[in-house]
Amino acid sequence: MNTTTMKKLPPKPVTTKQRVVKWGTWILSIAIVIWSCTGIDFGGIKDTAAEISGAIFYGLFHPDWSYVYNGSGEDLVSQLWETLCIAFLGTFISAVISIPFAFWAANTRHKKFWVSETGKIVLTFIRSFPEIVLALMFIKAVGPGAPAGVLALGFHSVGMLAMLFSEAIESLDDGPSEAITSVGGSKFNVAVFATMPDLMPAIISNTLYRFDVSLRSASVLGLVGAGGIGYPLIIALNYRQWSRVGIILLGIIVMVVLIDWISGAIRKKLV
Amino acid sequence: MSATDRDMLKLPKKKFSMWNWAWAIFMVVGLILSVQETNTSLSQFFANFGQFGEIFVAMAQPDWSYAGTAIPYLVETIKMAIISTVIGSALAFVYSLLIARNIIHNKVVTGVLRFIMNIIRTIPDLLLGSIFVAIVGIGPVAGICALTVFTFGVVVKLFYEAIETIDPGPSEAIKAVGGNNMNNVMFAVMPQILPYFVSYALYAFEINVRASTVLGYIGAGGIGLQLKNTLDMFQYNQTGMIILVVFIVVLIIDFVSTKAREALMR
Amino acid sequence: MAEQPMIELKNVTKVYPNGTVGLKDINLKINKGEFVVIVGLSGAGKSTLLRAINRLHDISEGDILIDGESITKAKGKQLRLMRRKIGMIFQSFNLVKRSSVLRNVLAGRLAYYPTWKTTFNMFTAEDKQRAYEALQSVDMADKVYTRADQLSGGQQQRVAIARVLTQDPEIILADEPTASLDPKTSHQVMEDLKMLNEKYGMTVVANLHSIDLAKEFGHRVIGVRAGQIVYDGKMEDTPESVFNDIYNGGNGKGEE
Numbered sequence: 001m002n003t004t005t006m007k008k009l010p011p012k013p014v015t016t017k018q019r020v021v022k023w024g025t026w027i028l029s030i031a032i033v034i035w036s037c038t039g040i041d042f043g044g045i046k047d048t049a050a051e052i053s054g055a056i057f058y059g060l061f062h063p064d065w066s067y068v069y070n071g072s073g074e075d076l077v078s079q080l081w082e083t084l085c086i087a088f089l090g091t092f093i094s095a096v097i098s099i100p101f102a103f104w105a106a107n108t109r110h111k112k113f114w115v116s117e118t119g120k121i122v123l124t125f126i127r128s129f130p131e132i133v134l135a136l137m138f139i140k141a142v143g144p145g146a147p148a149g150v151l152a153l154g155f156h157s158v159g160m161l162a163m164l165f166s167e168a169i170e171s172l173d174d175g176p177s178e179a180i181t182s183v184g185g186s187k188f189n190v191a192v193f194a195t196m197p198d199l200m201p202a203i204i205s206n207t208l209y210r211f212d213v214s215l216r217s218a219s220v221l222g223l224v225g226a227g228g229i230g231y232p233l234i235i236a237l238n239y240r241q242w243s244r245v246g247i248i249l250l251g252i253i254v255m256v257v258l259i260d261w262i263s264g265a266i267r268k269k270l271v
Numbered sequence: 272m273s274a275t276d277r278d279m280l281k282l283p284k285k286k287f288s289m290w291n292w293a294w295a296i297f298m299v300v301g302l303i304l305s306v307q308e309t310n311t312s313l314s315q316f317f318a319n320f321g322q323f324g325e326i327f328v329a330m331a332q333p334d335w336s337y338a339g340t341a342i343p344y345l346v347e348t349i350k351m352a353i354i355s356t357v358i359g360s361a362l363a364f365v366y367s368l369l370i371a372r373n374i375i376h377n378k379v380v381t382g383v384l385r386f387i388m389n390i391i392r393t394i395p396d397l398l399l400g401s402i403f404v405a406i407v408g409i410g411p412v413a414g415i416c417a418l419t420v421f422t423f424g425v426v427v428k429l430f431y432e433a434i435e436t437i438d439p440g441p442s443e444a445i446k447a448v449g450g451n452n453m454n455n456v457m458f459a460v461m462p463q464i465l466p467y468f469v470s471y472a473l474y475a476f477e478i479n480v481r482a483s484t485v486l487g488y489i490g491a492g493g494i495g496l497q498l499k500n501t502l503d504m505f506q507y508n509q510t511g512m513i514i515l516v517v518f519i520v521v522l523i524i525d526f527v528s529t530k531a532r533e534a535l536m537r
Numbered sequence: 538m539a540e541q542p543m544i545e546l547k548n549v550t551k552v553y554p555n556g557t558v559g560l561k562d563i564n565l566k567i568n569k570g571e572f573v574v575i576v577g578l579s580g581a582g583k584s585t586l587l588r589a590i591n592r593l594h595d596i597s598e599g600d601i602l603i604d605g606e607s608i609t610k611a612k613g614k615q616l617r618l619m620r621r622k623i624g625m626i627f628q629s630f631n632l633v634k635r636s637s638v639l640r641n642v643l644a645g646r647l648a649y650y651p652t653w654k655t656t657f658n659m660f661t662a663e664d665k666q667r668a669y670e671a672l673q674s675v676d677m678a679d680k681v682y683t684r685a686d687q688l689s690g691g692q693q694q695r696v697a698i699a700r701v702l703t704q705d706p707e708i709i710l711a712d713e714p715t716a717s718l719d720p721k722t723s724h725q726v727m728e729d730l731k732m733l734n735e736k737y738g739m740t741v742v743a744n745l746h747s748i749d750l751a752k753e754f755g756h757r758v759i760g761v762r763a764g765q766i767v768y769d770g771k772m773e774d775t776p777e778s779v780f781n782d783i784y785n786g787g788n789g790k791g792e793e
Contacts, residue, residue: 009669036350046408085305132485141323146309220397256393440631449621449648462635
């Protein structure tokens, strides 16, 4: 490049506003991170931490196989089965409750704006209502055990599931519902004859996905006494039965992986 | 319509209805089994609904004076969420590059690392919490550890998938000018994936704020401990206050982070 | 020319893992300063041939020499230094869309630096000026700080040419440089390639879909069909029938 007519590279044109925004974002982010490290008590770590994590690892590789099945109903397989049932029933209940909520929150035509907005706010509230608190409330109502877990999952999942359903409704083609309205159908007719058939794949797919999530939740609900595998786990942790902790963790991992895999395969088939 | 046309139309319909039957049977059997196993009965629920309603009504009248007590714990909770988001996402960043098949071509390495990631992802946050409480003892450190691992699982999955879907063209161009793998990452991959990374980290932060509010229940620091105390002492209007402030904070954080993510993707 | 050829392919065969034969026993010599166009149907192996030359694709058999040096046997740093001598222009431009034009052009200098320097973006002022001058010669200087995704297709391809110019190679491989562009910008891009060929003496090897552009710009034509070279000759000596033949018995329609 030997031509003398070549111009010099001009400096990058940056406006003051861009510069302020850029530096401001950096400084703010760093300040927030530093602030969050202050005032937290990092000193309270037990001296035995390394020893215990070692013991848990040892337990993972030397699990208590005798716990897998002993016919008492308190063994791993029965507890996992109960967890699975809690998740299944909870998801089923929430899917049923979610459908009317979804129609409420879906922002479709022929509907006033504020109706769907209030629906969305209610769903957001349900979503952020902690599952554990819900489980505790149900424990107070129906006593400790699996039913409280089922109900907690059933109500909590509505927040997310109804939102997913309502998004599916919003993306539906308007034609079929107009056709039903034009032959003189009521709103209920429209929902049953036009919307539901088109909606079915989305409902099944989202429910299956929610089942995966609920299964993970179901395995921790036991920590507060709402049934399932969580309870024996917390007992084993408290009594330092590491090989039992190991087998329970393995059991949960295997169950979750298996169910994820199955539901993933079904969802793939649906699309 | 000819006879063959009718045959062709009939077959898929039959198959579909078979699937429907399989579904229906599966559902009914599943329902019966799980109702039996969990001893759930609707009548029991409705019989006790009054009690549930009472708690709910008490919660709906939050004790405003309690806000002063609740907020410092909430601040601690948010701090926990921030620290663990930063550490967890940073770990996830490096790990994602190692398991993306368009960057590391060694299938054994990516395969093993992916297997480990998938195992970590199966463990729910509260379970991680209770394990870490057992390891490091009661306090926010256990919560931070649990959320860090949880963040890692969330971000890694989303991020490595984003990396694998980038446009391979620029990488080809970097290779063609004589660049090595590091040049490829810095010049072709990074600019394409950085906005996704920040977006996923913010998303993980949203989840973390929600998750951290209950971690205290099992002793892993933050406002969850207050949640437990007020419930144990039947102070439902204080519980209601906690839920309300958590709800507001979650709403604000969701709003800010959604706006930030929209700005990033421009 | 009596001196050694710039690019030499010796019995080059490429078989894909699924058994498809990409290239079949290709022998080819291209001298310094030539402007070669490769024509053929899509799937004939033009792209594979080009990518074999800078080893974006590994070949199964044979040897490829660049300026007398085997690229097939080169490894690691040596391979990258050889690639530095070979610029490439792509059908889909292959710019990093979210980066600035300047950064895209500077990428052409990557192989001149140790990795850590480029990682921290430590390019010399001299190289930045070089990049800017390259942009000026393709008439894109005013877009130097624009993000690449805000440019039109033709502008992106010119930025890609500036990247090659900054790389300062001896050979340019152009893989369907005009296939994503309209006729007018296609012409402009080909003019830029011609400029690189005539002004800087770079050897250009271009795959072209368009017979018209091939005729206008190529000095030498190589016809490829089913992974084999079926024609090789000077452009002015090439009768129309050759093109018809390459595009399968006179059916040259729809190739623009």
